[in-house]
């Protein structure tokens with residue numbers, strides 16, 4: 001088991017407010033880590049620290065380190081554009097660009113300098129196949145992505161990430177805006193993708209965490225209270241607060 005991302009005593013302030021308290025966790029390569037916890041406990045904030053999305057907020061101050069393959073992503077020499085290519089993110093609501101399916105996928109490779117049509121064609125097909133969307137859109141590649149269903153749009157957003165060959169996928173409640181069938185497709189996809197990628201997923205859905213993840217971390221008020229194999233968290237949690245939360249007695 002290889003550690004892909006190692007987080008050491010990561011603290012984050014929004015202004016004077018401490019939102020993450022010395023979080024330490026190892027994220028194992030080719031696994032799915034689910035992050036659970038009540039609203040406002042810091043899950044999304046933590047997820048965004050993994051590819052420095054919080055840097056975009058002025059008031060944010062970060063302490064500690066995040067090592068990607070042993071290298072601190074907060075080192076001043078790190079190129080954040082390259083970092084976000086290696087660690088991509090999918091959001092709660094699918095956010096396709098208002099352009100064709102094809103151009104959505106080709107966008108990232110073009111930005112990174114790929115201009116050859118034959119290569120882009122190949123990337124588009126491979127990425128859409130990888131996100132289990134190819135069969136549904138192969139005849140409408142040049143139609144607007146805005147015409148796809150919500151579930152298809154979310155898989156398009158995943159394909160858009162795959163097109164730039166990331167290593168880690170961050171997913172912030174990727175199914176929260178989707179119906180049960182689209183949710184099932186995304187869950188199947190996540191299970192398939194972990195063979196090639198390392199995945200960190202925030203979810204409010206306990207069953208989803210139990211179904212798709214290998215490891216689970218429970219957050220509460222900016223603390224990572226407990227982290228372990230998902231089976232262990234759901235059957236033998238060590239901390240009473242974790243048990244209360246997963247059994248619905250929280251609060």
Ligand SMILES: Nc1ncnc2c1ncn2[C@@H]1O[C@H](COP(=O)(O)OP(=O)(O)OP(=O)(O)O)[C@@H](O)[C@H]1O
Nearest residue numbers: 014017019037038039040041042043044045046057
């Ligand atoms: N840009 C921001 N500026 C100031 N405070 C923020 C900002 N973003 C989040 N916070 C605060 O940080 C804390 C953690 O928020 P965060 O969104 O990470 O929680 P969460 O666990 O992902 O919640 P949810 O499950 O509701 O999405 C909250 O108290 C929130 O109000």
